[in-house]
Amino acid sequence: xxxxxxxxxxxxxxxxxxxxxxxxxxxxxxxxxxxxxxxxxxxxxxxxxxxxxxxxxxxxxxxxxxxxxxxxxxxxxxxxxxxxxxxxxxxxxxxxxxxxxxxxxxxxxxxxxxxxxxxxxxxxxxxxxxxxxxxxxxxxxxxxxxxxxxxxxxxxxxxxxxxxxxxxxxxxxxxxxxxxxxxxxxxxxxxxxxxxxxxxxxxxxxxxxxxxxxxxxxxxxxxxxxxxxxxxxxxxxxxxxxxxxxxxxxxxxxxxxxxxxxxxxxxxxxxxxxxxxxxxxxxxxxxxxxxxxxxxxxxxxxxxxxxxxxxxx
Amino acid sequence: xxxxxxxxxxxxxxxxxxxxxxxxxxxxxxxxxxxxxxxxxxxxxxxxxxxxxxxxxxxxxxxxxxxxxxxxxxxxxxxxxxxxxxxxxxxxxxxxxxxxxxxxxxxxxxxxxxxxxxxxxxxxxxxxxxxxxxxxxxxxxxxxxxxxxxxxxxxxxxxxxxxxxxxxxxxxxxxxxxxxxxxxxxxxxxxxxxxxxxxxxxxxxxxxxxxxxxxxxxxxxxxxxxx
Ligand SMILES: Nc1ncnc2c1ncn2[C@@H]1O[C@H](COP(=O)(O)OP(=O)(O)OP(=O)(O)O)[C@@H](O)[C@H]1O
Ligand SMILES: [Mg+2]
Numbered sequence: 001x002x003x004x005x006x007x008x009x010x011x012x013x014x015x016x017x018x019x020x021x022x023x024x025x026x027x028x029x030x031x032x033x034x035x036x037x038x039x040x041x042x043x044x045x046x047x048x049x050x051x052x053x054x055x056x057x058x059x060x061x062x063x064x065x066x067x068x069x070x071x072x073x074x075x076x077x078x079x080x081x082x083x084x085x086x087x088x089x090x091x092x093x094x095x096x097x098x099x100x101x102x103x104x105x106x107x108x109x110x111x112x113x114x115x116x117x118x119x120x121x122x123x124x125x126x127x128x129x130x131x132x133x134x135x136x137x138x139x140x141x142x143x144x145x146x147x148x149x150x151x152x153x154x155x156x157x158x159x160x161x162x163x164x165x166x167x168x169x170x171x172x173x174x175x176x177x178x179x180x181x182x183x184x185x186x187x188x189x190x191x192x193x194x195x196x197x198x199x200x201x202x203x204x205x206x207x208x209x210x211x212x213x214x215x216x217x218x219x220x221x222x223x224x225x226x227x228x229x230x231x232x233x234x235x236x237x238x239x240x241x242x243x244x245x246x247x248x249x250x251x252x253x254x255x256x257x258x259x260x261x262x263x264x265x266x267x268x269x270x271x272x273x274x275x276x277x278x279x280x281x282x283x284x285x286x287x288x289x290x291x292x293x294x295x296x297x298x299x300x301x302x303x304x305x306x307x308x309x310x311x312x313x
Numbered sequence: 314x315x316x317x318x319x320x321x322x323x324x325x326x327x328x329x330x331x332x333x334x335x336x337x338x339x340x341x342x343x344x345x346x347x348x349x350x351x352x353x354x355x356x357x358x359x360x361x362x363x364x365x366x367x368x369x370x371x372x373x374x375x376x377x378x379x380x381x382x383x384x385x386x387x388x389x390x391x392x393x394x395x396x397x398x399x400x401x402x403x404x405x406x407x408x409x410x411x412x413x414x415x416x417x418x419x420x421x422x423x424x425x426x427x428x429x430x431x432x433x434x435x436x437x438x439x440x441x442x443x444x445x446x447x448x449x450x451x452x453x454x455x456x457x458x459x460x461x462x463x464x465x466x467x468x469x470x471x472x473x474x475x476x477x478x479x480x481x482x483x484x485x486x487x488x489x490x491x492x493x494x495x496x497x498x499x500x501x502x503x504x505x506x507x508x509x510x511x512x513x514x515x516x517x518x519x520x521x522x523x524x525x526x527x528x529x530x531x532x533x534x535x536x537x538x539x540x
Binding site (some may be wrong): 003005007050055158213216217218220221224226286 | 389406422
C-alpha cells in the first residue's frame with residue numbers, strides 16, 4: 001500500500017511536469033507576471049537591507065566632541081572620562097590628544113596645502129578632545145545635561161560639538177525607509193494578487209482543455225489528489241521558473257549597475273552595498289523567492305482546481 | 314454483492330428514468346439486462362458507479378451503503394467496478410496501450426506491473442499489434458475492445474458492460490461475450506446490457522427486463538422478449 005502511494009506520488013509529480021511542458025505557452029503570461037512579482041520582492045528585500053545599512057552607517061558617525069582646555073590635567077581628564085562612561089546612553093569615550101588631533105587634521109586635509117600650512121607643529125592650536133559615541137542618537141539629553149554642568153563646562157576650550165545635523169538626515173532616511181517599506185508591501189501584495197489571478201485563469205483554461213480526460217479519470221476511480229496534484233505541481237514549477245528567471249535578471253542588473261555606476265553611492269541608495277548584499281545573501285533571496293513563488297502558485301491552483309474540478313459527485 | 318431497494322432516479326420533470334427498481338445480484342452472478350432504448354439501463358449502471366445519485370431508494374454494493382459514501386470512498390468504489398461505457402470514454406490523445414495502462418496508473422500500480430499486464434489483456438481482447446495506435450485510427454469494434462480491455466485490466470470484483478457488443482460483428486461479439494464469461498468464471502460479478510437477441514437466448518443466463526424505468530421481468534434463465 002505504501003509503495004502504491006509512493007508510485008502515485010511520483011506519478012502526480014511526473015504528470016505535473018508533463019503538463020507544464022505541454023502548457024508552457026499558455027503559462028508564459030503567468031510565469032512572467034510571477035517573475036515581476038518576485039523581482040519586486042527581491043528589490044524590496046535588498047532596498048530594505050540597504051536603507052537600514054545606510055542608517056546604521058550614519059548613526060555610527062553621530063558623536064559628541066568635547067574640547068578640553070590645555071590646562072586640564074591628565075588626572076582630571078581621566079576622572080572626567082570615567083564619569084562620562086557612567087552617564088546614561090554613552091557607548092564609548094575616546095581620548096584624542098593634541099598630537100593625535102593634529103595628525104587627524106592633517107590626514108583630513110592632505111589635499112589642501114593652505115590649510116596644512118595654517119597649522120604648524122610647534123604651535124599646535126588644536127585642543128585635546130573627548131569623542132563620545134552615544135548608544136542611541138535619539139537620546140542625547142543625558143549627555144548634554146552632564147556636559148552642561150558648570151564645573152565641566154568650565155574645563156572646555158570650545159563649545160561642545162554635536163553632530164546633530166546628521167540626526168536630521170537619519171530621521172529623513174528612516175521616514176523614507178518606512179515609506180518604501182509600506183509601498184513595497186502594498187506593491188508586493190497587489191502584484192501577488194495579479195499573479196495569482198493569472199495563474200488561476202491559466203489553470204482554469206488547462207482544466208477546460210482537458211475536461212474529458214479529467215472526467216474519465218474520475219470515472220475510473222482516480223482520487224481527488226491524483227487529479228488535482230499535477231495542476232498544483234505545474235504551478236509550483238511556474239514559481240520555480242519565475243524565481244530562477246527573476247534572480248538571473250537581477251544578478252545581471254546588479255552586475256551592470258556596479259560596473260557602470262562606479263560611484264558607490266546614489267543619494268540614499270548605496271548601490272555598491274546593494275550589490276554586495278545581493279551577492280552575499282543569494283541563497284536567502286532565492287529561498288524567499290522560491291517560497292513566495294511556490295505559495296502563490298500552489299494556492300491559486302488549489303483554488304482553481306477546487307472551483308473548476310467539480311469532483312465530489 | 315449488489316442490492317437496489319426501491320430506487321428511483323428522476324433527471325428532470327419529464328418523469329423518472331428509473332422508478333422503484335429493486336434488484337439483488339449475488340456474487341459471481343452473470344446478469345443480462347435488456348430493454349428498449351431509453352428504458353433506463355445506462356441510468357441503472359450510472360447509479361452503481363455513482364456517476365449519478367438516486368433520487369430515492371437504497372443502493373448497497375460490496376457492503377458499501379451509498380447513502381454513507383464519503384468523498385474518499387467514491388474512487389475506491391470505482392476501482393472495484395470495471396465499466397465498459399456505452400460511449401467507450403477513451404482518450405483520443407493516448408494510444409491503445411496508454412488508454413489501458415491509464416486505469417492501472419490511477420490504481421497506483423508500478424510501471425513494471427503495467428508493462429506486464431497490459432499486453433496480456435490486449436491479447437485477450439484480440440488487439441495484439443494495435444498497442445501504439447490511437448483510438449481514432451481504430452474501427453468502432455476495435456475501440457470497443459479497448460474499452461473492454463480497460464474495464465477488465467484491474468480484475469474488478471464487479472464488471473458492468475453497457476452494450477459491449479454494439480459495434481461488433483457476430484464473431485467479434487461472441488469473442489467479447491467469451492471474455493466476459495471467462496472473467497465471470499474467475500469470480501467477477503458481471504452485469505451486461507445488450508440488444509443482441511441471439512446472445513441473450515444462447516447464453517442461458519439470468520435476464521432482467523426493464524421497460525420505461527421499471528423491471529417488468531427477472532428470470533433465472535431468460536429469453537429475449539421482442540415486444
Ligand atoms: N443526463 C441525463 N439528463 C436527462 N435525462 C437523461 C440523462 N440520461 C438519460 N436520460 C433519460 O433517461 C432515460 C433513460 O436513459 P438511459 O440512458 O438509461 O437509457 P438506456 O436504457 O441506456 O437506452 P439505450 O439502450 O439507448 O442505451 C431516457 O429517457 C433518457 O433520455
Ligand atoms: Mg444506454
